[in-house]
Amino acid sequence: DQQVKQNSPSLSVQEGRISILNCDYTNSMFDYFLWYKKYPAEGPTFLISISSIKDKNEDGRFTVFLNKSAKHLSLHIVPSQPGDSAVYFCAALGSGGGADGLTFGKGTHLIIQP
Amino acid sequence: GAVVSQHPSWVICKSGTSVKIECRSLDFQATTMFWYRQFPKQSLMLMATSNEGSKATYEQGVEKDKFLINHASLTLSTLTVTSAHPEDSSFYICSARAPDRANSPLHFGNGTRLTVT
Numbered sequence: 001d002q003q004v005k006q007n008s009p010s011l012s013v014q015e016g017r018i019s020i021l022n023c024d025y026t027n028s029m030f031d032y033f034l035w036y037k038k039y040p041a042e043g044p045t046f047l048i049s050i051s052s053i054k055d056k057n058e059d060g061r062f063t064v065f066l067n068k069s070a071k072h073l074s075l076h077i078v079p080s081q082p083g084d085s086a087v088y089f090c091a092a093l094g095s096g097g098g099a100d101g102l103t104f105g106k107g108t109h110l111i112i113q114p
Numbered sequence: 115g116a117v118v119s120q121h122p123s124w125v126i127c128k129s130g131t132s133v134k135i136e137c138r139s140l141d142f143q144a145t146t147m148f149w150y151r152q153f154p155k156q157s158l159m160l161m162a163t164s165n166e167g168s169k170a171t172y173e174q175g176v177e178k179d180k181f182l183i184n185h186a187s188l189t190l191s192t193l194t195v196t197s198a199h200p201e202d203s204s205f206y207i208c209s210a211r212a213p214d215r216a217n218s219p220l221h222f223g224n225g226t227r228l229t230v231t
Contacts, residue, residue: 009155034219043120043207043222044158089158099163099171100148100209100220106157 003027004092006105014113019077021108023090026071030092030103035064035075038087038107047088048075077110085112117141118210120223127198127230135193135226137164137208143188144210148220149181152205164191164208198230 005024013019023033031052036044050057050064050073057064063076077084090105117140127133137147147164162183163171170183180202182194195202205227209220 036219036222041123041205041225041227043118043209043225046219046221049219099173100160100211102160102220104157106155 001026002105003030004090004103004105006088006090006108008108009106010109010111012111012113013080015082016079019075019080019084019110019112021075021077021088021090021110023073023075023105024071025073025092025103027092027094027103028071030094032093033064033066033073034091034093034102035062036089036091036104038089044089080110080112082112082114085110118208118221118223120208120226122226123224124227125229127228129199129230130197132194132196133198133228135195135206135208135228137191137193137210137223139189139210139221142210142212144191144212145188147185147191147208147210149183149191149193150207150209152207152225158207164193166191195228198228200230203228203230 003026034049035047037047038044048059048062048064050066066073087107087109089107091102093101119138121136145166149161150158152158161176164183164185166185172178185191207225209222211220
């Protein structure tokens with residue numbers, strides 16, 4: 001049973017437009033959420049996070065929104081750039097996660113088209 | 115910022131041989147490191163927790179005799195895939211969290227692509 005779900009395996013967005021990546025979770029014990037970006041043949045790199053006491057966190061072109069009642073979070077990238085093409089993993093931290101505390105989604109492959 | 119280094123980045127070995135992968139925390143001491151495996155188009159799967167000075171803790175379904183983990187120092191953990199078979203071919207990634215930073219994100223190595231022929 002997947003506790004963190006990224007229902008879109010891939011997403012294609014035109015350069016300059018907004019990219020919206022979605023993530024849903026089922027475990028109400030999660031209290032911290034992170035987004036990681038991963039290029040092929042590389043390890044994931046941390047992008048942005050949000051605590052459950054907030055509903056929005058912004059860092060440059062990246063904004064993460066959290067809707068606790070819906071158990072839903074989203075990552076907005078605006079404007080999208082070619083270098084943003086990568087796989088994005090949503091991860092949740094808190095009770096119910098693995099020994100590392102994290103539960104990952106399966107990732108969404110974002111493709112930025114010129 | 116914290117950096118985790120993983121070596122080698124890719125390795126090809128023959129079936130039946132063993133392969134060692136190193137994971138180092140470069141600017142912090144990590145009493146705990148984590149080893150993951152990733153199959154194509156799948157999520158990162160936690161294999162085991164590497165504990166400095168003690169035995170590793172393996173996730174359910176992971177063979178501890180096949181995936182040997184040694185955490186001999188506060189900056190180095192190694193994963194040895196013993197008697198490798200083609201089905202062990204995968205992308206292996208380690209991670210660590212800087213211990214003095216509450217809720218700090220995990221920092222990942224760049225991964226090791228293992229191909230067993």
